[in-house]
Amino acid sequence: MTKARLAWAMGTLLVAGTLNAQQPAATQSKYDPHALFSPLFYTQNGNEYRAATGEPGPSYWQNKVDYQINAKLDDTKNEVSATVTITYKNNSPLKLPFLWLQLDQNLFNKDSRGQAKMPATGRSRYGDAKSGFDGGYKIKSVQLINGATASDANYLITDTRMQLKLANALAAKGGTLKFRIEYSYTVPQYGADRTGIQPTKNGDIYAIAQWFPRLCVFDDVRGWNTDPYLGASEFYCEYGDFDVNITAPANHIVVASGDLLNPSEVFTAKQLQKYNQAKTSDATVIIRDSAEVTDPASRPSKPTVTWKYKMVNARDFAWASSKSFILDAARMNLPGGKTALAISAYPAESNGKNAWGRSTEYTKGSIENYSKRWFPYPYPAAVNVASNIGGMEYPGIVFCSYRARTAGLFGVTDHEFGHTWFPMIVGSNERRYGWMDEGFNTFINGIAEKDFNNGEYASPKRSQHGNRLFSANIESVLNTPDGMAERNIGSLLYSKPGFALGLLRDEVLGQERFDFAFRKYISDWSYKHPTPTDFFRSIENSAGEDLAWFWKAVFFETYSLDQAVNKVEYLENDVKKGAIVTIDNLEKMAMPVTIEYTTASGKVARKKLPVEIWQNNISWKVLLPTEEEVTKVVIDPDKVLPDANGANNTWSKQ
Template structure:
């Protein structure tokens, strides 16, 4: 999703150290109650034959499908998009369906839209919304007839002449529509002016089928501001524009011979075999009529993308266009492209965008799951930062480290939620938070880490390490937990909670709680298992429990279901019975509802140091505990979490000096 700002902070490192034999010394504690913290976690969704107890699709798993064939024409003078589409809808569910629900999200721009009664910031420009001209239903025998439909805000219900049969029933919807393109991006469609022509960024531009799933039936949340929940399918679409415009869209261009010059086709072929960026259309050629295959009239651009959940495009006569090869696992390749106006050119700005995109896709593909589409595109406009299958809309004024970060984050959304298709409109943390998490490691790998370390937060910019910022956030009684209905999260908390807290929690899981050697393969298997499917929060929780071999109920509850705080203290350091020659007894306490594994750093009289790990299980029956550490010399000080990697709410009780 669009990112207003980002900040860099200290990277987290994995702490290891053996926990030595322990003995208990219980005392009373404040808010911490072991029976509450370690109570059985109630998963939001029950396991069954659809979604099993291991967090995997079960033997009766099904998922419906929507394939699209679309024709649309853009009139840039009237700023109007007119189109028609055929949706081939397949019902794999065990239910017969008497209606089909669709999203018609340009209605977000009408004055009476439900979303207009939210924070009041969007939109500032209103339109008449999405105009549905006709709807027809074609059954499996090819019989086609007009259908009744009802528009309710940003949704449309099509009433079927006869129920669509369960288990592989199929029909076609034929819909004709149009709308006026607004000059503001909030609804994911906009136009913006540039020296050499307007740029049109076209998303949420066609009626799209809502998801029908095993969790809720039709998932018909209106579009307020949060993002998407969409079925997978194949997209075949044609965009007709004036001949002097360039179109970049999701997937592969199928008719370059019709819309490109011979020179541009040759350059594109060169780019497919080049790690260096190849100019397809230079700044000088933008104003040269010879850069287009014909003058006057229109051209139709034909694209296709397979196994995707959406398709979008950008169009402008102002685009500079460049490309380079992406190297994927197994010897496969794809093509990285950037399209941007002359105002955005230059080696400190969009002139390096394709190389930034190429490196990011190569990292994510090698580390998590291979990039699945033939092309990855950066498009420059006013969208700020917005992701779609095969293409991202990034801000044309972004440059330097900000542009690099933006490109990495938006193309990172290919994995969450374009491949792993979580419900962004309900569970935004599974989209933005997971993507921010993988961004952390992409930043460390990019060009040897020259832009690392990376962390995101807007809650307390510039104030402390990531752990300290999270600790401050957890103290805020108004902050919602990550598992909050996405549109109910106020803008003040959207980025800190949905992005940053979720990502920080996954870093804690990987680096502090589980360890990379178990977390990494489990996380990769989660992506592969749920690729092109719709996992719920319960599926993720169960999958990670099962695959890592950990019962993480205490963490799912404390970190994602609640914003519980963490406060651990070191209370006493004393020589063991018989003196320092027999070691030390160190009393530690847990004071708040969250528990985390922690590290004690012991400093000895000779200046040497030793780390001792205190596991989470310490607190299952105790609020205070004496840790015995073998040794032969006096301990002069003990510090908890010496690298400040945990969100401890009170660091004043983390250190004790032995007098």
């Protein structure tokens, strides 16, 4: 730098300092521009596994696990018994001397860690320490399979995890291992709002999930992901194929993830005809109506029936069974001319045009919309099951409250099937980062409710409904669900990240830029395991924007927003030369600013300022191009920002 250049720079710094000193905030500000806009947001560089662009790197790897399961439901004992044969493929660059599996049903063992966390008084949606139910897996055998030979495995069970110890480490980059587990368990009546039994006048509804030993994820981020299942945090699963046979009483209907392979063996001739009709019908077709539920002729006259299902490239599998099910279905029309089948299973108590009679319509509308907007639905069917579960999702099947009606049923149906995209397609780690599925899904739900049936169930606009979410009195979004106060889970996993993505889309990037970036993120990480950093980098690179300030304020910290109108003056005290409005940033968060101003003649105009005005200022002067007196100035006139103090957003001429 030349001496002249240096002198100019020093002078500029002195002038800038003087200007800032002449622009104090009206109220003492908590804002530190350098803390929010620090260039050192990312703590590590991209690598061959996870690129700096937010994409999977050229050497990204992921292990694969296939399940072949033969299961039986005993509705007299409320018991599921099964044998699962697991084929595990190690695509990692490391040898594996042991494997870890999840045993989620062990949460319901009275001595589990999760039960120890249940409150002694009051209630939790994840369990009840006072219920007296003592569940969990009864493991009969664990055997390694080598061709036609089976040998007892060396294993250790710790709470909701099983460690399978290998005499010879599983080879890297393609080594495979096959083993078999024989087990049973008693189905809990109310299983942490994710599995359970709903009594009805025509028979119990069994919603069966977390029902087989599943491989823990081994990844390049943490190695083995062995966080215990405690109830609040959900799941992190590997992808693979499922071949599942479910034997149930013959008077039951069984619905499940995936493709039903033997409909002619499990349906009556009439039901089969209706089932096939539904595959080509945009209108809902009743396969088994309410009158047939109590007609013995509507089911085969033998003790049991085996339902055969297949699911490809999925991270989980769930099912439901009941003799009380009304069954209906319709075709879903997907991009590229593909189709799938929307199915609803519900009891007589849930029937009716204002209730589950529209479930298939809601399912069809939801999935067709998300397929068009974001990424095509990948499964052959989508099943909505009425149960005692408020709302829970699995690949190709969801459980929703049998009491849900009208807007409530649409909302829970749309939300649970929205989870097809997060985390079923984009396989994030729910146990650590619940906001990456619940928050993203809440965000797309907000768009979908306006799309469905010309906004039949669209919510009215709520002014500044994000205020309570942006406060130092609430925890950081980047906590595990198990580590959050239960009362805050709805806000931190669902509402705040969902609201924040709406801000990013509508107020920061604009819909076109955001939607392009969001679609690319989904496409890049479909059937893979992204981390929060992968998401942040992906959006930034596709949108061409440094958003570290946004991620920091919303997800990492508990910052509030308070932008205020300080005063209105005129350039050189001349109204005709324009009005100078001073705005202050009083809290630790920053956002772009929209100013609406009204002049003496009644004209109303707006000016939008980018977030960069807050990069090195706590107060900012903006010149409004008007030749007449200004009578009113409002910032955030549409009340779309989570501003903590709306009272200082308006200035009016006295």
